[in-house]
Amino acid sequence: MKQERDQAQLIEMFRLMALARALDERMWQLNRQGKAPFVISCQGHEAAQVGAAMALRPKQDWIVPYYRDLAMMLAIGVTPREVMLGLLAKADDPSSGGRQMPAHYSHRALNIVSHSSPTGTQVPHAVGIAMAAQMRGDDVVAWTSFGEGTSSQGDVHEAMNLAGVMKLPVIFFCENNGYAISVPQRKQMGVENVSDRAQGYGFPGVTVDGTNVLEVYEAMTAAVERARQGHGPTLIEAKCVRLTAHSSDDNDRTYRSADDLKAMKTRDPIHSYEAYLRSEEILDDAKIASIRDEIKAQVNDATIFAEKAPLPDPMTVQRYVYAE
Amino acid sequence: MAELNLLEAINRALDEAMAADDRVYVIGEDVGVRGGVFRVTDGLHAKYGEKRVIDAPLAESIIIGSSIGAALYGMRPVAEIQFADFIFPAFNQIISEAARMRYRSNNAWEVPMVIRTPYGGGIHGALYHSQSIEAFFTHIPGLKVVAPSTPYDAKALLLASIADPDPVLFLEHKKCYRLIKGFVPDEAYTVPIGVADVAREGSDVSVITYGLMRHYAVEAAEMLAAEDISVEVIDLRTLRPLDRETVLASVRKTNKVLVLYEDNLFGGYGAEVAAIIAQDAFEHLDGPVQRLAGLDIPAMPYSAPLENEFLPTPEKIANTLRDLVNY
Numbered sequence: 001m002k003q004e005r006d007q008a009q010l011i012e013m014f015r016l017m018a019l020a021r022a023l024d025e026r027m028w029q030l031n032r033q034g035k036a037p038f039v040i041s042c043q044g045h046e047a048a049q050v051g052a053a054m055a056l057r058p059k060q061d062w063i064v065p066y067y068r069d070l071a072m073m074l075a076i077g078v079t080p081r082e083v084m085l086g087l088l089a090k091a092d093d094p095s096s097g098g099r100q101m102p103a104h105y106s107h108r109a110l111n112i113v114s115h116s117s118p119t120g121t122q123v124p125h126a127v128g129i130a131m132a133a134q135m136r137g138d139d140v141v142a143w144t145s146f147g148e149g150t151s152s153q154g155d156v157h158e159a160m161n162l163a164g165v166m167k168l169p170v171i172f173f174c175e176n177n178g179y180a181i182s183v184p185q186r187k188q189m190g191v192e193n194v195s196d197r198a199q200g201y202g203f204p205g206v207t208v209d210g211t212n213v214l215e216v217y218e219a220m221t222a223a224v225e226r227a228r229q230g231h232g233p234t235l236i237e238a239k240c241v242r243l244t245a246h247s248s249d250d251n252d253r254t255y256r257s258a259d260d261l262k263a264m265k266t267r268d269p270i271h272s273y274e275a276y277l278r279s280e281e282i283l284d285d286a287k288i289a290s291i292r293d294e295i296k297a298q299v300n301d302a303t304i305f306a307e308k309a310p311l312p313d314p315m316t317v318q319r320y321v322y323a324e
Numbered sequence: 325m326a327e328l329n330l331l332e333a334i335n336r337a338l339d340e341a342m343a344a345d346d347r348v349y350v351i352g353e354d355v356g357v358r359g360g361v362f363r364v365t366d367g368l369h370a371k372y373g374e375k376r377v378i379d380a381p382l383a384e385s386i387i388i389g390s391s392i393g394a395a396l397y398g399m400r401p402v403a404e405i406q407f408a409d410f411i412f413p414a415f416n417q418i419i420s421e422a423a424r425m426r427y428r429s430n431n432a433w434e435v436p437m438v439i440r441t442p443y444g445g446g447i448h449g450a451l452y453h454s455q456s457i458e459a460f461f462t463h464i465p466g467l468k469v470v471a472p473s474t475p476y477d478a479k480a481l482l483l484a485s486i487a488d489p490d491p492v493l494f495l496e497h498k499k500c501y502r503l504i505k506g507f508v509p510d511e512a513y514t515v516p517i518g519v520a521d522v523a524r525e526g527s528d529v530s531v532i533t534y535g536l537m538r539h540y541a542v543e544a545a546e547m548l549a550a551e552d553i554s555v556e557v558i559d560l561r562t563l564r565p566l567d568r569e570t571v572l573a574s575v576r577k578t579n580k581v582l583v584l585y586e587d588n589l590f591g592g593y594g595a596e597v598a599a600i601i602a603q604d605a606f607e608h609l610d611g612p613v614q615r616l617a618g619l620d621i622p623a624m625p626y627s628a629p630l631e632n633e634f635l636p637t638p639e640k641i642a643n644t645l646r647d648l649v650n651y
Contacts, residue, residue, distance in 0.1 A: 056399060062397075097430030106429050113396055114429040116420050124386050124417065128393020128401075135349065135375055135399070142393075154413070158386035320431040321465045323489040 007282055010278050013213050014277055015291050017046040017270050020071035020297045023080055026303060027087050027217045031248045035307075036087050040103045041244040042070035044211070045235060047177050047269035048238035049145075050075050051191075051216025052173055056143055062133075064126040064144035066119070067103040068175060072145070077110050084306030091312040098312045115279075120153030123172065127159045130233075131169035141227045147171040149180020151194045152187060160235065164201035167232035171223045174235065175210060177242035182255040198235040210238030223231035241267045257322075268309045328508045331364050331501040333475035334440070337482035338365065338402065342372050345400060348486060351378040351387055352440075361406055362442060362501055388414040388439065394420050395437040400486055408443035408495065409452045415460070423466035424489040437492075438485045444497040444536055444586055446635055450626035453498075456535075456587035456618070460489065461493050462564045462596070466518055469563040471495040473538040475506040477561055480515035488517060495563075497535045504539060520567035522574070526538030526556035529649050530574040532597055533584040534560040536638060541584055546640035553649050563593055571597065572605050579610040581647050584636060589617035611651035616644045 024043050030036040043047065045068050051074030056063070063076055068191035073083065082094050086105070089098035095106040095114065106114035109135055113129070115122040126144030150156060158293045163170050174194045178185050198205025204226075208219045216238050223234035235279065245252040252261070277283040283291075341348045349372075350365055356379035359366030369377040381385045391401035402430065405411045411418075417642055418439065425435045445454030449569055462469050470485055470492055472478040478496070485492035523538055524545050531541040538559040545555035558574050560567065575581045583594040598613045616636050618624070624634045 006633035028648050064393075093430075096428055099430060100428050104428075106432060108429070108432040113393075114425060114433050114435070116424065118416055118420050121389065121421050124389020125393035125396065125421070127386065128395070129397045130393075131390055132394040132397035132399045135394075155385050155417075158381070159389065161383065162381055162386045162390060174529060217504060274622040321401065322426070322468075323434065324431075 003086055009054065010277065010282055013050050014273060014283065016050045016071060016075045017213065017273065019080070019292060019295045019298065020046045020049070020074055021270055022299050023074070023083060023302070024070055026299050028244075028248065030087065030303070036102065038101050039248040040067050040246070042068045044177060044241035044243035044264070044269065046071040047215050047273060048175050048210035048240050049215035051213040052143065052220045052238075054217050055220035058293060059110055060139070061111065061141045061143060062126070062129045063110070064115065064122045064129065064142060065105055065112065066115060066145050066147065066150070068147070069105060069145055070103065073105050073107070073112065075251065076112060078105065078107055078112070079306045080216070080302035082107070084302040085309055088306045088309070089311070090306055090309040118225035119150040120155040121154050122146070123159040126170050127163050127168060130163065131166060134166070134168055139184070139228065140169065141224055142170040143173060144170065145175055146182060148174055148176035148178070148185055148194050149183065149188055151197070152188055160197070160201040160233070163233040164203050167230065169230070170228035170233045171220070171227060172233060172235040174237040175240050176237050177240045179242055179246070181246040181250060182252070193237055195235050195237040203233045203235065205235040205237065207237045207239060211239035211267050211272060213269065213273055243268065325507050325509055327505055328475045329502050329505045330478050330496065331362055332480055333479040333508050334364050335366060336644055337479045337612055338368060339371070341402070341483055341486045342376060344367065347398065348400040348402060349376040349378065350402050350404065351380050351391060353382055353387070353406045355379060355404050360404065364496070365404070365438075367512040379487060382443060384410055384414040385417050390420070391437050392425070392435050395435045396425070396433055399554050400436055402438045402440060402486060405439060405441040407453050407456045408441040408457045411441055411457060418461070418467070418491070418493070423464045426490065427466055431589040434489050435491045435528070436489045438482070438494050439491070440494045440496060442496045442498045442501070444499060445624040445631065446499045446536060448626060448628070448631065449498065451623035455626040456585070458495060458563055458593050459587055459591060462593050466490070467564065468492040469495065469559070470517060471497070471534045471563055472561055473497065473500055473535050473559055474504060474528065475508050477515050477521065479508050480513055481561065484515065484517050492517070492566070495535070499536050499538070515561070518562045518567055520570040521559045521561055522556065522570070523559040524555065524557040526554040526571065526578065527581070528554045528578055529580040529582065529645055530556045530558060530578045531582045531641070531645070532558045532560065532571055532574070532582050534563060535586060537584045540638045540641055543638035544645060547642045548645060549640065553645065555645060566597070566600070568600060568604070571578050571601065575601055575605040576578050576608045579608055580651070581609070582614045582616060582641075582644055582648055584641060585617045586635065587618055588620050589615060592617050611648055614644060614648050616641060
């Protein structure tokens, strides 16, 4: 029975990763068709995000994400329709009602906190959420994510320092894809691993293969357990690949060599996980085809739904500056 | 009814708010055992413990950033920035995050927090312990900015700020902390955010001001009363939202107006007040909208003669008002 449940979870991880990829690819198509002014991608980060999400409890734990976290959003419970409403800046976009650029995710009912575009500002918020949960005696873990470039920001340092002092139930999740737009990691930091810094804050730091969903899940499970038992924060660094340009306004061929780009494709987390599930005989051609058909239908439905949805009323532009 | 100075009144408000609502907590540098470098949080640590009166690491952005997170969670943080001059490392958190959270989430999230900070000069604080910071923050929609000048107003406005569902920057003038005393009722009373006070009634000329300058304006008005010049002093108390009606009503009554503030003149908060008066009360004016403010130098110098030269004083205010009345 346990094995069946585990199998179902392994397949669900695959489904979420593949759904995120398909939705992400559709967003680029809509961008190239001129229907979506901006796209920023999670491609290459799916394993890291789904592995992390599966160790958390949706609606109980708090998610303080950054802009690459599409797969995390889907895993916590944001629907493809909701994602597409955000992409097309429609009135019912749960993140912001079309006020923010796409991928600035927020979902109050799912404890997914709104974030901005200056990088790293969300990390102190996760610390404050963990502080509040600790004060109230609530069984809550705060999870926050950021790229390795953002790890250079002072806010990230200040946040980790306070979390270490107060032993807060917070998980710092660095999705390290090696590039901050065009700047490679070697120009970003003098250490090999972002996780090396955790020692300086008095809590554990671990580096995992962010293209391996099961390795991420295992590290996250340990960090969540540690947080729930009151032992404090963990810094997890998931080494990912960025399979696209930084955003739809970027051209990574101007700073990544053809060889680099080719090598990157060989580390696609969905390919490797699919191969693993086949080798374990958990999935076969027929099961994969059925999952992919279901995903395609979902993505089509979300696209059509969002395209038909109303845009925001311009008369609402001055609303919600203050409480009404 | 007790006679309190400004900082004692603020201390009372914090105590009352913490006693009434266990979601209210205080965080800042030295606010705990020490009770704050000005002693504003004196006694709170002993009464409420270190979980609700938190000595933060020396890092302003996390003081504000963590408070935003806690407010999102449902707490009511009261963060202290030890001197307003040190608020700038937290500028991004205040303007990009706290002020915009409600708008950018289409009303899904709110940040009910208060940022208390001592500001202003005349206390030999030099360049980095004397600044007025209100112009940077009153520019930002989504923030409220409160600057009381009397113990009575300070207590009630701090309680109103803590109860407010939006982020409030609460400015406490350092020179007023111990200099300004006044009676504060023991029983509950309210002063709403966004309502100015007619600090002194008059008929010849209006002074629109706030903070320490309210008291200097009243002193100048008393000097001029001996010369048969009647000065009305409006203490704004809240800078954003601005109580336009009280300002414009005073100008319509006296027909002459001085906008007085301690910050640098150029682009200061008073520039907005002057612009509103010029636009909305133009036909009631019998003279130019005058401004008197701090000098346009980087900040207030330390040495007494230099500091005095920077600041508007009751004498300088009286001279400006005389000229305006004779215009």
